[in-house]
Amino acid sequence: MxxxxxxxLLGLFAVCLLSGPVxxxxxxxxxxxxxxxxxxxxxxDILSQKKDGFQSSAVVESRGGELIxxxxxxxxxxAELAWTAGIAIFMVLWxxxxxxxxxxxxxxxxxxxxxxxxxxxxxFCINPTPSGPSGLGTLKLCxxxxxxxxxxxxxxxxxxLDLGSNKLIFYGSAGYTLLHGAIxxxxxxxxxxxxxxxxxxxxxxxxxxLLAVITAFTPIGINSAFESAGKKGGLAAGIATxxxxxLFYALGIKEKVYALTFINVTIFLSIxxxxxxxxxxxxxxxxxxxxxxxxxxxxxxxxxNIVVMCFEPLxxxxxxxxxxxxxxxxxxxxxxxxxxxxx
Numbered sequence: 001m002x003x004x005x006x007x008x009l010l011g012l013f014a015v016c017l018l019s020g021p022v023x024x025x026x027x028x029x030x031x032x033x034x035x036x037x038x039x040x041x042x043x044x045d046i047l048s049q050k051k052d053g054f055q056s057s058a059v060v061e062s063r064g065g066e067l068i069x070x071x072x073x074x075x076x077x078x079a080e081l082a083w084t085a086g087i088a089i090f091m092v093l094w095x096x097x098x099x100x101x102x103x104x105x106x107x108x109x110x111x112x113x114x115x116x117x118x119x120x121x122x123x124f125c126i127n128p129t130p131s132g133p134s135g136l137g138t139l140k141l142c143x144x145x146x147x148x149x150x151x152x153x154x155x156x157x158x159x160x161l162d163l164g165s166n167k168l169i170f171y172g173s174a175g176y177t178l179l180h181g182a183i184x185x186x187x188x189x190x191x192x193x194x195x196x197x198x199x200x201x202x203x204x205x206x207x208x209x210l211l212a213v214i215t216a217f218t219p220i221g222i223n224s225a226f227e228s229a230g231k232k233g234g235l236a237a238g239i240a241t242x243x244x245x246x247l248f249y250a251l252g253i254k255e256k257v258y259a260l261t262f263i264n265v266t267i268f269l270s271i272x273x274x275x276x277x278x279x280x281x282x283x284x285x286x287x288x289x290x291x292x293x294x295x296x297x298x299x300x301x302x303x304x305n306i307v308v309m310c311f312e313p314l315x316x317x318x319x320x321x322x323x324x325x326x327x328x329x330x331x332x333x334x335x336x337x338x339x340x341x342x343x
C-alpha cells in the first residue's frame with residue numbers, strides 16, 4: 001500500500017517536471033490582458049459615441065443654418081411684398097388726390113385718405129413757419145442735412161470703402177443725395193436753372209433729362225431682378241418701364257414740385273415689384289440684393305423710409321409738419337442707402 005502511494009507521488013512529480021515551470025509573467029499578465037481587452041472595447045464604444053455626437057452636432061448646425069437662411073429669405077419676400085402693395089396704394093391715392101385738387105381746388109376735401117392740400121400745393125410737407133438757424137425753411141434745412149449726412153458718413157465709412165462694392169454704393173448714393181438736397185435748397189425760392197415757374201417739366205428739356213438720369217435705377221433694378229430669377233428680357237423690360245414712367249410724368253403730371261416724390265415712388269415700385277413677382281419666397285438668390293451685414297437691418301431701414309414717405313402727405317397738417325416734415329424722408333433715405341454697406 002505504501003508502495004502504491006509512493007508511486008502515485010512520484011508519477012505526479014514527473015508530470016510536473018515534464019510540464020515545465022509555470023511562468024511568473026503569465027501569472028502576472030493573464031488578468032491584465034483580459035482587462036486591457038475590456039478597456040479597449042469600452043474605449044471603442046466611447047469613441048463611437050463621440051463620433052455619433054459630432055455627426056449629430058454637425059447635422060443640427062447645418063439644419064440651424066438652413067433655418068436661418070430660410071427665415072432671412074422669407075423676411076425679404078414678405079417685406080418686399082408689403083412695400084410693393086403699400087407704394088402702389090400710395091401712388092393711387094396721390095394721383096386721385098391730385099386729380100380732385102386740380103379739377104376743383106376750392107372744394108377739395110383736405111382729410112384722410114386724401115393728400116393734405118399743403119403737400120399738393122408745395123410738393124412736400126413743409127413747416128409753415130420759418131425754422132432753424134437764420135429762419136431757414138424746411139426744404140433749405142433738407143439740403144443742409146443731406147450734405148451733413150454725406151460728410152458724417154464718409155468719416156465713418158472711409159476705412160471701409162474698399163470692401164466689396166462699398167465705394168460704388170457710397171459715391172453713387174452721395175451723388176444722388178447731393179442732387180436731391182440741392183433741388184430742395186433751390187426749390188423753395190424757385191431759383192436755379194431747372195426751376196422755371198412759367199414752364200412745365202415737359203417744356204424744360206434739362207428737367208426731363210435730369211429726371212431720366214435719376215430714374216435710371218428703374219431699368220437697373222428690373223434687370224437685376226430678372227437676372228436673379230434666371231430669366232431673359234430684363235433689360236428690355238426695364239428700359240420700356242423707365243421710358244413709360246418718364247413720359248407719363250413729363251406729359252401727364254408735369255408739375256416740377258412732384259418730381260422727387262415721383263422719382264422715389266417709381267424706383268421703389270419698379271425694383272420691389274419686379275423682385276416680388278419674379279422671385280418666390282424661398283429663392284435664396286433674392287438675398288444677393290441685401291449686400292449689407294444684416295438683412296433685418298436693411299429691411300428696417302427701407303421700411304422706415306417708405307413709412308415716412310407715406311405718412312408725409314397724409315399726416316402733414318395734423319402733426320408731421322410740426323416735427324420736421326420732409327426732412328425725415330431725407331434722413332431715412334440716406335440711412336436706407338447706407339444699410340447695404342459692408343462693414
